[in-house]
Amino acid sequence: MSSAATLSPAQAQAQAQAQAQAANAAAQNAILTQCPREVLKLGIFGPFAPGALMRQKLTNVGLLRSILLHVSVSYNVTTAATQSRLSPWNILSNIKVKDYQGTDIVNVDGVQLYCLQSLKYGKRAGLTNATNQTLPYTVPVYSSNGPMSGAVANNITYDFFIRIPLAYMPEVSLKGALLMQSITGEAFVEATFNNSFFGANDDSVFSAGAGTVNSINVTVYQDYLNLVNSVLPYILPNSKTGAVAFTDQFYVYELNGSLVTNSDLAAGQQKLLNYPNFRKVLSTLVRFDQGGDALAGNVTSIQLVENANQYMQNWSEKALVQHVREGAGFDLPPGIYYLSTRNWPIDTVLYGNVQLGFTPSAVPASSSLSVLFESFYQRGATLTGLSQGG
DSSP, X not given: OOOOOOOOHHHHHHHHHHHHHHHHHHHHHHHHHHSOEEEEEEEEEEEEOTTOEEEEEOOOOSEEEEEEEEEEEEEEEEEEEEEOTTXXXXXXXXXXXEOTTOOEEEEEOHHHHHHHHHHHHTSOTTOSSOOOOOTTTOOOOOOTTOSOOOSSEEEEEEEEEEEEESSSBTTTBOTTOEEOXXXXXXXXXXXXXXXXXXXXXXXXXXXXXXXXXXXXXXXXXXXXXXXXXXXXXXXSOOTTTXXXXXXXXGEEEEEEEEEEEOTTOOTTOOEEEEOOTTOEEEEEEEEEEETTBOOOSOEEEEEEEETTTEEEEEEOHHHHHHHHHHHHSSOOXXXXXXXXXXXXXXXXXXXXOEEEEEEESOOOTTEEEEEEEEEEEETTOOOOOOOOOO
């Protein structure tokens, strides 16, 4: 009688991983093909004033893939105004999604989210009439009804949409989707509105001119999959083994744009920023805020650095802008730069010290760097958050 070959520990582990991956893929396919997509309109919230916070509880239903915000602004222009190169997206100065543990799984500003969603899908997010842009980085920003009017008038209404992803790629990958089938606990979406609509730089919604804001209203939609009974065995633990087939539900698709620093920024000197620990980093978005203005031409190099001296990516400003254009078909607003590791995520558990290197050629007064990390991490893992290198 022949006996089955004995697997080494490494072979047994590899076999178990392959089986788990196959079970997860089968579970995801079943959920995507059997569960109807539903959209729940939570309501219209407001009116809000500039600087106010909207905090809305999410409904406990289904597998949450994304949240859509429809922002409607009413304003008056008393002195002809110039739209900022970062608006309308900078109307949202902060966007958060808090899960049942109170963890910010999304913590970004509107500009960061607009740029990332556009880059992921290779088209300007939420737009219908945008055109490709060319050097020297003159990038007007459009929304579904064109540029914001800066002509003198009262009761101007402007609408735009922005989608907050919870699942990585909702149509094909549910990794990170938030399981909302709970009778206890609460999850929230939050939006903070820019307190400067009429100012003197690009951080304001209008970078010149004067006026007043009448109201800001937000319609919130939950985009989710209705979990039918046939897929529950994939999601719930097996009654005999305790195993769960759909393991992607245990991962967070994290958008963390909370790292802002103005220390050690000097012309000709490399500034190093540490990558977050215990993540698989898919991409990095950097904004060089130059005294509130969105400017290009003041950056010498942008680098992805491993162990202090090994360059995994090493770009000049113009070369990186051109690289993004080749992939996406458009330019980002000036002063915003994107490093993609999407096809080979940076696993900061396996790698040594991974850092972003940023060398400016000029540093105007009141300049700062803000960084968005797009990552995966496992729910319940002990995370050290973001730390700032020297």
